[in-house]
Amino acid sequence: MEAIQGEAIRLSDVWVAYSGSGRPAIREINLKIDYNSLILITGPNGAGKTTLIETCLGLLKPIRGEVFLLGVNTKSRKIIKVRRKCSYVPQDFMKPPYESYTAKHVIKLGLATDMCLFGLSDLEIKRRILNVAKMLQIEDLLDRPIGTLSGGQQQKVYIARALVREPKVLFLDEPFSSIDEESRYVIAKVIHEYVHQKKACALVVSHDVDPIIDLSDIIVHMDNGKITNVEVN
Ligand SMILES: Nc1ncnc2c1ncn2[C@@H]1O[C@H](COP(=O)(O)OP(=O)(O)O)[C@@H](O)[C@H]1O
Ligand SMILES: [Mg+2]
Structure with missing residues (x-):
């Protein structure tokens, strides 16, 4: 077939x-x-x-x-x-409370995996992160360590990381x-x-x-x- x-x-x-x-x-x-x-x-x-x-x-x-x-x-x-x-957010993908990465770091990792970074300027990376953060209403959480966020807030960060790559x-x-x-x-x-x-x-x-x-x-x-x-x- x-x-x-x-x-x-x-x-x-x-x-x-x-x-x-x-x-x-x-x-x-x-x-x-x-x-x-x-x-x-x-x-x-x-x-x-x-x-x-x-x-x-x-x-x-x-x-x-x-x-x-x-x-x-x-x-x-x-x-x-x-x-x-493609992007995949698996089930129960939560980080323990001692994780020190900020929400912004986590979202940026979405761009690192497939060498997207080579083609993107710092300005474009910032623009994309801010754009997905706005869509998901997590702009004010970007500098917070991921482990300090609630379950719903963390889930939004992981979805932002999946979307920032534009899968x-x-x-x-x-x-x-x-x-x-x-x-x-x-x-x-x-x-x-x-x-x-x-x-x-x-x-x-x-x-x-x-x-x-x-x-x-x-x-x-x-x-x-x-x-x-x-x-x-
Ligand atoms: N790693 C695994 N090893 C053996 N059986 C598994 C494994 N993962 C899931 N299964 C079995 O496969 C079936 C489907 O599971 P799963 O796809 O996880 O269902 P759902 O996501 O709908 O809850 C279930 O019977 C489950 O027990
Ligand atoms: Mg399942």
Whole structure:
């Protein structure tokens, strides 16, 4: 099977199993995701949501079927380069209280990983950091050590770090867990605006669908390793 241009992600009859586990964690997954779309993946604990994200990124390889990310098969060596055009904020990505990096440092790290810095002036780096900080309403937190921020504030900093690189695909795993309602709304709105402004694509995993469900283009329901329903908003 070939990838089709214009598709951000394609999975065709994908099965993934963890080594040592007798049962596949996800199976029979067929999904096609275009640019300019926000996808919500929801379902109970153990449904296979995190496994699906890591399979899209090529961090887990299918035992059956094929996965294309930005047109490249995740089994190809080129996937390492392709991954640099994506951002991933894993589940429960919180720093311990003694972490001394400031929020600004953490956001700037988003630019360091893939040598973006070579092409960017100091002024441009500052402009980008300030821009994402404004969007997420964390400008006044930029000089605070990350460990002194609340869960919701930290989550916004990690999302800022993911966005500052201007990824083609943004993967967020449970970005709303244990954060207040107002922060959830800000994060959902920022993701929605980013995706449509940049013609990018976001895959957001959340067992808790409110309020992002209203801003999502496609809602994928998973249970017991399978996609049980796909709704188009
Ligand atoms: N590292 C692992 N090793 C073995 N089994 C795993 C591992 N991670 C997840 N699983 C299993 O895979 C299934 C899907 O898990 P996961 O993708 O984490 O679900 P979700 O993110 O929807 O809660 C579950 O049955 C889980 O126990
Ligand atoms: Mg999970």
